[in-house]
Each structure stands twice: as C-alpha cells, then as structure tokens.
Amino acid sequence: MARKRKGRDISGWLVVDKPAGITSTSVVNKVRWALEAKKAGHAGTLDPEATGVLAVALGEATKTVPYITDALKAYRFTVRLGQATNTDDTEGEVIATSDARPSDDEIIAALPQFLGDIMQVPPKFSAVKIDGQRAYKLARDGEDVELAARPLWVEELLLVDRPDADHVTLEMTCGKGGYVRSIARDLGTSLGCHGHVRELRRVWSGPFDVENGLTLDRIEEIARTPELDTFIQPLEIGLADLPELKCTPEGAAKLRNGNPGMVLAATVEYGDEAWASLDGEAVAVGTYKAGELHPSRVFVRPE
Known part of the structure; x- marks a missing residue:
C-alpha cells in the first residue's frame, strides 16, 4: 500500500521572485516547506543564475502547469x-x-x-x-x-x-x-x-508578473503562517488562456467522475479545448463536443 503523503491539501499558485544562485527545484522545495503543502511543482525552469518569475503550482494547480508552460x-x-x-x-x-x-x-x-x-x-x-x-x-x-x-x-x-x-x-x-x-x-x-x-x-x-512575486526571504519570514496563505492565487488563473464554460451541478458531478458533462457554450466550437466551472470553481479541462465537455483533467477538491 502506497504511503500517504503528509502535508496540507492546498491548491493554487504562489508567484516567487526567484533570486540568483538557486535552482528552480530548490525554490519549489522551499515553497512546499513554507506552506506545508502535499504537492508542488513549477511552470518553466529558470537557470540557477537567472532571476524573476517562477510560478509555483500547489496541489491541483499542478494539473494546469502545461498551460502556463505553453504561454508567452x-x-x-x-x-x-x-x-x-x-x-x-x-x-x-x-x-x-x-x-x-x-x-x-x-x-x-x-x-x-x-x-x-x-x-x-x-x-x-x-x-x-x-x-x-x-x-x-x-x-x-x-x-x-x-x-x-x-x-x-x-x-x-x-x-x-x-x-x-x-x-x-x-x-x-x-x-x-x-x-x-x-x-x-x-x-x-x-x-x-x-x-x-x-x-x-x-x-x-503567462498571467504571472514579477511585481506580484514574493522573494524567498519574505517567504521564509512568513513561512507556516496564515499570512503566507493570503498570497496564494486561485488555480483557475492557470487556465486563463482557455475558454471557460459554465456547467450545472449535474454536469459537474458527471465531469468529476471522469464522464462527459453538459456545459453552456457560446464562444467555443466542436473540438476546442476548454475548462468547465461551477460557481467560478474549476471542475475539469477537456474537449468540447456537442454541448458536452469530455474531460482530460479533473480537479479534485478536498472535502
């Protein structure tokens, strides 16, 4: 039986203003420690001597990393x-x-x-x-x-x-x-x-700007406090380049089970990639086909 990973079920994005002299992986590890997060990753490596925006994805936001990686x-x-x-x-x-x-x-x-x-x-x-x-x-x-x-x-x-x-x-x-x-x-x-x-x-x-980034010194200063949590941005920001489709509670239930769910579509065409939301919260990413979203990634929220 696989060992359950310890940490908080926390999802979203933390933008770091990476300093020189540290690897991107080390930054991610520092953020994971500071937030006591179960899971974290980054969207686009910076060389150790490079500085600036390093967007760290937490929890379910790691499923949106490819869309930030592909962004300008x-x-x-x-x-x-x-x-x-x-x-x-x-x-x-x-x-x-x-x-x-x-x-x-x-x-x-x-x-x-x-x-x-x-x-x-x-x-x-x-x-x-x-x-x-x-x-x-x-x-x-x-x-x-x-x-x-x-x-x-x-x-x-x-x-x-x-x-x-x-x-x-x-x-x-x-x-x-x-x-x-x-x-x-x-x-x-x-x-x-x-x-x-x-x-x-x-x-x-993509949607992340260095002006909104936290330095590692600041992260260490407020590590493991509620203040650091206030800087976490919603995982939905990672889907900014995809069209959003509203779904009903019934459609959301089907999507969360990995099945096609009904969505309200006005700006997408058959075969387009999009994401479905319920009350502003991302439910799944998938392909739009004839009034339904066929999910490729489903977001699991803690109960």
Missing part, C-alpha cells in the same frame, strides 16, 4: 559583447573573444532575424536530452555535444539599454522552449563580435 513569457537580459563562453552565460569558460563592438543601430538592424517563427539550437549546457541523457551532463564529461535546432516563436525583441560598449540590454517576449542564452550567442555571432548572457530576469510568464 517575457525576459529582460544583458548580453556581454566581445566574448563567447562554452555555456553561453557567465558560468562557463571564455572560448572566443573579439575587439569588435557593434553600434546601437547595427544591433537594432540585427534583431529582426530573431523574430517570428525561428529555429534555435539550444546551448550545449542545457537540459535537452540526447539519447536519454541530459546535454549538460554529456558536455561536462567532455563529449562533443551536437544539438538539433528547435522551433521557437519570438513575438518581440527590443534593445532597451546600452550601458556601455561591452553590454546591451534586451527585452524578449517568446513562446515555449526558448533559450535566452542561445539568442545572446547567435546575436553575437551575427554581429561578428561574440556574446553571452551576463544577467537574465523573467519579468512575466
């Missing part, structure tokens, strides 16, 4: 020009240098090639799997890592600051699976000067 995200990052590193950030070794320093106009002219649907090669030191092993592990072991290019949607890429000749600060809005380090590397290559990420901050992710 925005990053503000500083590129160090004139140097390439083997990790494409400051953690690695410098492997090439250049005395060339492009002008602001040259940088701006180079940005459009990274907009829209592009193909991007992830950094060699990344979590991408090659034959079942993480690329970063193979790279650390000295193996020659060759990664295939992957599609990425980049909605916006802007130059927002030029602190000095060696640095440029950019803001990017992109879809799922983007590597800012690759943008910095490829921009430096395009400009003929090399480049790597010096600082990286995620300013928003």
Whole structure:
C-alpha cells in the first residue's frame, strides 16, 4: 500500500521572485516547506543564475502547469559583447573573444532575424536530452555535444539599454522552449563580435508578473503562517488562456467522475479545448463536443 503523503491539501499558485544562485527545484522545495503543502511543482525552469518569475503550482494547480508552460513569457537580459563562453552565460569558460563592438543601430538592424517563427539550437549546457541523457551532463564529461535546432516563436525583441560598449540590454517576449542564452550567442555571432548572457530576469510568464512575486526571504519570514496563505492565487488563473464554460451541478458531478458533462457554450466550437466551472470553481479541462465537455483533467477538491 502506497504511503500517504503528509502535508496540507492546498491548491493554487504562489508567484516567487526567484533570486540568483538557486535552482528552480530548490525554490519549489522551499515553497512546499513554507506552506506545508502535499504537492508542488513549477511552470518553466529558470537557470540557477537567472532571476524573476517562477510560478509555483500547489496541489491541483499542478494539473494546469502545461498551460502556463505553453504561454508567452517575457525576459529582460544583458548580453556581454566581445566574448563567447562554452555555456553561453557567465558560468562557463571564455572560448572566443573579439575587439569588435557593434553600434546601437547595427544591433537594432540585427534583431529582426530573431523574430517570428525561428529555429534555435539550444546551448550545449542545457537540459535537452540526447539519447536519454541530459546535454549538460554529456558536455561536462567532455563529449562533443551536437544539438538539433528547435522551433521557437519570438513575438518581440527590443534593445532597451546600452550601458556601455561591452553590454546591451534586451527585452524578449517568446513562446515555449526558448533559450535566452542561445539568442545572446547567435546575436553575437551575427554581429561578428561574440556574446553571452551576463544577467537574465523573467519579468512575466503567462498571467504571472514579477511585481506580484514574493522573494524567498519574505517567504521564509512568513513561512507556516496564515499570512503566507493570503498570497496564494486561485488555480483557475492557470487556465486563463482557455475558454471557460459554465456547467450545472449535474454536469459537474458527471465531469468529476471522469464522464462527459453538459456545459453552456457560446464562444467555443466542436473540438476546442476548454475548462468547465461551477460557481467560478474549476471542475475539469477537456474537449468540447456537442454541448458536452469530455474531460482530460479533473480537479479534485478536498472535502
């Protein structure tokens, strides 16, 4: 018989303003401890040295993680020009240098090639799997890592600051699976000067904004108190990009049992993915078909 996991049956989202020098998994573990939560996960890894929005899902909200992972995200990052590193950030070794320093106009002219649907090669030191092993592990072991290019949607890429000749600060809005380090590397290559990420901050992710995030220091300060609970956002926020369909108590009962349930639909078409609610509370996510929602994920609320 499986051991029952200890902790509170708590569901929702806690937005953390992640500091540098800690892994995303460590942040999740800290949040789980602070809230005494049974279950927690995050929506989109940040590199250890990156800062900013890390949305931590609690309990049933973990079932909405894929929708946040797929949502647009925005990053503000500083590129160090004139140097390439083997990790494409400051953690690695410098492997090439250049005395060339492009002008602001040259940088701006180079940005459009990274907009829209592009193909991007992830950094060699990344979590991408090659034959079942993480690329970063193979790279650390000295193996020659060759990664295939992957599609990425980049909605916006802007130059927002030029602190000095060696640095440029950019803001990017992109879809799922983007590597800012690759943008910095490829921009430096395009400009003929090399480049790597010096600082990286995620300013928003889907519906979550860094301005509403708690620092880890603040979380530790109010850990295991009712005050921390006041910062938990409803799990329904994770479904913001899906249409909401109202259902009756009878329809909700069927959905909770994993069966199709009747919903009121006005803005969806046959085959659309949507979520059903009863009195504003999420019941299930599924596919709309002829007046019913066919559930793929059902939310179980504590009694």
